[in-house]
Amino acid sequence: MEVKDICIKNMKYEDFKENEYLENYLKELRANGVNIAIAKLDDLINWGRSNSVWPLTFATSCCGIEFMCLGAARYDFARFGWEVTRNSPRQADVVFCCGTIVHKMAPVLKRLYDQMAEPKYVMAFGSCAIGGGPFKKSYHTVMGVDQIIPVDIYIPGCPPRPDAMIYGMMQLARKIKMQEFFKLPKQPDLSSPDNSDSSENNPETKEKGNRP
Amino acid sequence: MKMIDKLLAQFAYASVTSDGKYYTVAVPKEKLHETASRLRNSALAFDFLMDIVGMDYGDSLGTIYYLSCTQFPAYVIALKTETDDREDPIIPSVSDIWESAGLYEREVHDFLGIRFANNPDMRRLFLRKDWKGYPLRKDYDANPEINPVPLTNENLDDMETVPVIEIHNGLKEEKTYSLFEKGEYVVNFGPQHPATHGVLHLRVSLDGEIIRKIDPNFGYIHRGIEKMSEAYTYPQILHLIDRMDYLSGTIHRHGLCLAVEKGLQLEVPERAHYIRTIIDELTRIASHLLGWGCMAMDMGAITAFVYGMRDREKIMDIFEETCGGRLMANYSVIGGVMNDIHPNFQRKVKEFIPYMRKMLKEHHLLFTGNPIARGRMKDVGYLSKEKAIALGASGPTGRASGWSNDVRKIEPYAAYRHAEFNEILRSDGLTFDRYIIRLDEIAESLKIIEQLIDNIPGGAYAAKTKAIIKLPEGEFHQRVEGARGEFDVYIHSKGDKYPYRVKFRSPSMTLVSALKAIATGTKVADLIMLGGSLDYVVPCIDR
DSSP, X not given: OOOOOOXXXXXXXXXXXXXXXXXXHHHHHHHHOOOHHHHHHHHHHHHHHHTOXXXXXXXXXTHHHHHHHHHSTTTOGGGGTOOOOBSSGGGOSEEEEESXXXXXXXXXXXHHHHHSXXXXXXXXXXHHHHHOGGGTTOSSBOSOGGGTSOOSEEEOSSSOOHHHHHHXXXXXXXXXXXXXXXXXXXXXXXXXXXXXXXXXXXXXXXXXXGOO | OOHHHHHHHTOTXXXXXXXXSEEEEEOOGGGHHHHHHHHHHSSSOOOEEEEEEEEEOSSOEEEEEEEEOSSSTTOEEEEEEEEXXXXXXXXXXXXXXXXXXXXXXXXXHHHHOOEEETOSOOSOSSSOTTOOSOTXXXXXXXXXXXXXXXXXOOOOOTTOEEXXXXXXXXXXXXXXXXXXXXXXXXXXXXXXXXXXXXXOEEEXXXXXXXXXXXEEEOXXXXXXXXXXXXXXXXXXXXXXXXXXXXXXXXXXHHHHHHHHHHHHTOOOOHHHHHHHHHXXXXXXXXXXXXXXXHHHHHTTOHHHHHHHHHHHHHHHHHHHHHTXXXXXXXXXXXXXXXXXXXXXXXXXXXXXXXXXXXXHXXXXXXXXXXXXXXXXXXXXXXXXXXXXXXXXXXXXXXXXXXXXXXXXXXXXXXXXXXXXXXXXXXXXXXXXXXXXXXXXXXXXXXXXXXXXXXXXXOSOSBOOOOSSOOOOSEEEEEEEEETTEEEEEEEEEOSSSSOSEEEEOOHHHHHHHHHHHHHTTSBGXXXXXXXXXXXXXXXXXXX
């Protein structure tokens, strides 16, 4: 059967600049075949998930102002169900990494990411978060958040316009819609002694970045 | 003989030079404290310490203290001292004379490794405790292997020991004391907190609901702009300065342009001056609107934030047409502005002025007159004029306490001399004054724009500069009025295309020390609102 669907309501399929990688993934999924009951259930859950993504308010510098513009009346990301910015990582689905991450901040961001519940996503917002940006030559800048945590969506710009951010959000919504919910990584069990260091280097978490 | 010449003639041991406006006084470090306290207590009373610049001259380390007096604000003295000891440099502290020196000295200590004798706190300010080396020294090794990205959180113990070095009668004594006492209840705010206006970390000691002590912890967005500037050409540095205090980035950029133009003795076309001034004032309005909205949001009124952002978007539209960027306008360049104004610019600005006036009335109606808002802002967070000066809390915060400190009036630059406007002063120094002064300043900025917008002279929008800009040897200092206080640029040039040292005065840093002063003794629920009323921007502190 036709499993999965990469069309989302908020943006037309043709309007996306890059569809190839998702189509390849779709082919792979179809070739492997999916149990019809699970696939239907997946679709239902992902429909809900992709339309109510709650971001964490995490802004270190300039990009945070554009993030505020996105939340305000003109751009208004509440239209897409990205409604509530959560102040606690435990209630957030996605962390918008707005701004430069420096050495002193890096462990703090890692800890915030670890505190979030699975499934969780990261958006690197602006050139500093992607690869150091204008502060590439600095002694105190981390050259991109992907050095610390896996990143799902990269949004270039310095700072990116709110429109660019909405495009990135739509990409993430598509990605969420494609995923097989029941095969997503589970919350690491920190209570058993074998996994005590799993928050530091969980191989599953690291691999996640490469999956579409 | 002028008063200042008489005063400076008293210091026989000092070498005094002057360029007619700024005075440079070089003293040996043994005489520093004596000179500083005599300058402070003289009839001229140099009570405002603008900034401390730490310097690495190659074979010696030194500090430069920029002083100004509030009675005669045009007088500026640069007090200099040096030490030859690079292994363990010690300079006497002036933190007992000017309160704001406490943080400035910690900054110099962090970047250059100079220790200040008798400063009550000699911890690092921006970098982690385990950071190796002092980045602003010329022999600093920036190899990333020496200081890799840390994977574990910095261990911040409440019983953290604070090192102090004291010198009494020539005897050196190293001591430590505990930051908080045993049994104190310490609460962390930040670095990830939605209402700290960035990544500021405050450790607050509480007695029930009452704040006893605040210990700010900076550096979570320290990007090393000053060190990077030493390897960049002047036009390249301009791009970094926009990203420092992004809300008044255009104004700060203007300051750096003016400093470089001063060094080059470049004549900037009058048209550029007018355009820059209008863009600066628009930036100030945008910044105050955001500050107003965020303060209201800190008090729980999210609607006000949406209203503030709505009006701010109008300014962003104007910027986008003329400058090409929204938040980062990247507009001022050395010699003028990047491009000529857009044909729609004047029309749009003229449409914006009556719109904003109408909206200001609405803001007052909806929020200023709100009994809940008034009740919360009443009688909280008193900052006296003397305290504001001692802490160097310039800008709207100082003016709300009655300290006249507007650089646009003291040292008019660009086209401000062609506009008539009032410096808004209030006398009470309460949270409500700091709130209302921002809205009043928006009205004043509209007045300035209204006077200039129709009189933009014709001609070139930028002076021609050489492809490679080399500044002549010397030191250049420029003050501009940012949206949240005085912003100073200090450039030390050796005649190269790169600066030898660049230092920016961060207006926000002094505002955090003002927060320390006003929040002590208030309820913890007011802390966020008090921070909102000061409206600091953390990347500007950390640089």
